Amino acid sequence: MIPYDLVYLRPSEAGQAVQLFEQARADGLEPAYYAGGTEILSFTRRNKIRPGALIDIKQIPECRAVGRQGDRIIFGAALSLNEVIEADLFALLSAACRRIADHTVRNRLTLGGNICGRLPYRESVLPLLVSEAEAQITGPGGSRWESLGMLFDRRLRLQPGELLLRVRLGRDAARGPIFHGRRQRGTRVDYPLVTCCLLEVDRQIRLAVGGACGYPVRDPEAEESLNDSTLQRRQRIERVVARYAPQIRSDSRASSEYRSFLFSRILTEAADRLMGEDVR
Amino acid sequence: MRELRGEGRITLNVNGEKHSLVVRAGDTLLWVLRERLGLQGAKRGCQNGDCGACTVLLEGKPVKSCLILAVEAEGRSITTIEGLKDTAIQRSFVEHGGFQCGFCTSGFLLNAHALLQAHPQPDPETIRSWLESNLCRCTGYEGIERAVKAAASGEITAD
Numbered sequence: 326m327i328p329y330d331l332v333y334l335r336p337s338e339a340g341q342a343v344q345l346f347e348q349a350r351a352d353g354l355e356p357a358y359y360a361g362g363t364e365i366l367s368f369t370r371r372n373k374i375r376p377g378a379l380i381d382i383k384q385i386p387e388c389r390a391v392g393r394q395g396d397r398i399i400f401g402a403a404l405s406l407n408e409v410i411e412a413d414l415f416a417l418l419s420a421a422c423r424r425i426a427d428h429t430v431r432n433r434l435t436l437g438g439n440i441c442g443r444l445p446y447r448e449s450v451l452p453l454l455v456s457e458a459e460a461q462i463t464g465p466g467g468s469r470w471e472s473l474g475m476l477f478d479r480r481l482r483l484q485p486g487e488l489l490l491r492v493r494l495g496r497d498a499a500r501g502p503i504f505h506g507r508r509q510r511g512t513r514v515d516y517p518l519v520t521c522c523l524l525e526v527d528r529q530i531r532l533a534v535g536g537a538c539g540y541p542v543r544d545p546e547a548e549e550s551l552n553d554s555t556l557q558r559r560q561r562i563e564r565v566v567a568r569y570a571p572q573i574r575s576d577s578r579a580s581s582e583y584r585s586f587l588f589s590r591i592l593t594e595a596a597d598r599l600m601g602e603d604v605r
Numbered sequence: 606m607r608e609l610r611g612e613g614r615i616t617l618n619v620n621g622e623k624h625s626l627v628v629r630a631g632d633t634l635l636w637v638l639r640e641r642l643g644l645q646g647a648k649r650g651c652q653n654g655d656c657g658a659c660t661v662l663l664e665g666k667p668v669k670s671c672l673i674l675a676v677e678a679e680g681r682s683i684t685t686i687e688g689l690k691d692t693a694i695q696r697s698f699v700e701h702g703g704f705q706c707g708f709c710t711s712g713f714l715l716n717a718h719a720l721l722q723a724h725p726q727p728d729p730e731t732i733r734s735w736l737e738s739n740l741c742r743c744t745g746y747e748g749i750e751r752a753v754k755a756a757a758s759g760e761i762t763a764d
Contacts, residue, residue: 327631333676335607363672366633367653379630381607381677407666429667429716429738430654514737 327369335381339388339463339490342380346486347465349378358382358488360403360435363426364442374443387461387490388437398499401491402437406449409436415494417452417524420505425449427514437489441481444516445539448507450477451522454543455531458494462487479540501525504598506591507536510578518579519587523595530599532565537584538572551592558600562592607676615679619644620688628675635659635670638685646686646711650740657739660712661685667716667738686711694718694753697761703752705743713739717753727757 332354336342342358349356354377359365368374382388388403391412398414406422410431413419425448426434439449453473460473464487473492476482481489504523509515517536524531529552533543550556550564566589573588575581609615609630617624619642628637635652638644638661650658652671659670662684689695694717697703704710713736720727720735727735732753741749755761 326629326633326636327674329631330611330629331631332611333607333609333630333674337606341606361672362674362677363654366672366674369631370652379674383677423734426654427657427738428735429657429660429669430672432663432666432668433672512737 327366328372329375331376332378333381334378335384337384339385339468339488342382342385342488343464343486345378345380346488349380350486352378354378356380358441360388360438361405361433362438363430363434364438364444368443382437382488385490390491393496394493396496397493398496399491399493400436402435402440402489404436406431406434406436406439409449415452415456415499417456417499417503417505417522418449420503421448421452421520421522424505424507424513424517424520436492440492441483441489446516446520446535447480447541448517448520448535450481450541451520451533451535451543452524453492453494454533454541455522455524456494456498458492460492461490463490464488474543477541479542498524498526502599504595506594508587508591516578518584519591521588521591521595523599525599534569534588537569537574537588539574542569542572544568558593558596561600562589562596565592607679609676613676615676617642617675617678617683618681619683620685630674630676632675633671634661634673634675634678634683637675638670638683644685644687648708648711650708655740656709657712657716658709660715660739662715662719665719665722667719667735669738684715686715689714689718691763692718693756693761693763694721696763697752697756698749700761701752701755702748703745704748705741705745709739709741709743713741713749717749717756720753721757725757727753732757 334345346356356378357376359379359381383403388401390401409422410419458473459470502525507520519537520535522533535541547565547568573581573584612629648658650656654669654672661670
């Protein structure tokens with residue numbers, strides 16, 4: 326349990342949530358938006374964070390939205406990862422979500438929580454980066470749709486009081502061939518050493534990488550190498566890994582050399598699936 | 606709009622019975638079940654969402670009760686191990702040695718019961734995916750897996 330008294334608020338609309346956040350902030354309560362709560366509860370128990378007010382977003386209609394809308398697919402920020410998987414609207418996102426935490430935790434862990442959380446892996450953002458999804462953000466300054474890729478630099482760059490309501494992506498992007506590869510040190514539930522999400526759109530492969538660098542990244546220059554048809558497959562993969570190498574981290578779970586090796590292995594498997602034969 | 610400042614009264618629907626009680630906003634469902642309602646079947650293990658010993662069913666879906674606030678469970682159907690009676694999975698755990706010290710058993714049983722409700726004939730990958738949510742400190746996984754497969758096969762039925 327949370328070892329101090331706090332305020333729990335559950336608004337039913339987005340504007341009310343923002344107002345409550347602002348009011349709680351004015352009252353000096355250090356508010357936090359609360360979705361699945363998996364991270365907030367474990368972090369507060371260990372005194373890593375100390376929010377004085379939790380604003381539960383699970384009854385905000387936009388945050389619970391899921392489905393096709395015209396030529397777009399929409400996912401609300403308060404959908405649990407299992408709800409995202411069961412909706413089965415974007416295979417790459419389903420594949421990524423299926424490997425986050427365990428099945429029971431995925432009944433609580435939400436898409437928005439995974440994107441905005443403090444843990445650095447944020448694996449659900451990888452498919453959204455390669456599908457060039459947009460995010461609907463609401464806050465004291467109003468509501469807007471913005472490119473997720475533009476908003477995301479290691480983490481989602483939100484202003485104080487801003488809330489991620491939902492994400493949307495084009496149905497065409499969701500139809501392309503995909504590859505999801507992940508390696509971890511221990512069991513499948515363990516945090517990733519490397520996760521790669523690849524999506525082919527208009528015969529070009531897009532790549533986003535997590536785990537290896539300590540934050541999710543999509544690097545256009547690496548993608549250029551990956552799609553350079555004048556190079557052999559092996560050369561393309563070497564160039565991609567070399568491009569990421571300065572950012573690949575070493576820690577107690579794996580050295581940067583080992584992560585680079587795993588990265589290369591995943592890309593080789595992806596190449597078998599997505600790339601044509603080498604040019605002779 | 607629901608608001609709970611510090612503490613307040615909530616109503617929980619646990620195993621088909623309604624309980625009206627005053628809780629703190631920061632009380633987890635696990636704490637309220639054990640310390641306020643005396644339902645000690647959900648075990649306090651890691652309190653971090655890793656071990657699954659505190660698993661209960663919320664609207665029929667397994668959740669780790671250490672990672673949910675009691676106030677969030679208001680108005681929703683909660684099933685603890687005390688509410689699971691005479692099911693095939695319970696008999697199967699007995700028949701196939703699905704437990705050793707028993708600390709993890711209530712969590713495994715509720716998770717496996719929900720699995721069989723959602724997937725009456727689960728494939729091995731589905732069983733693996735669901736069961737990896739729970740840890741057995743005695744490492745009795747083979748017996749647990751045998752028990753789940755036997756219940757899924759219809760070899761063992763409810764009392």
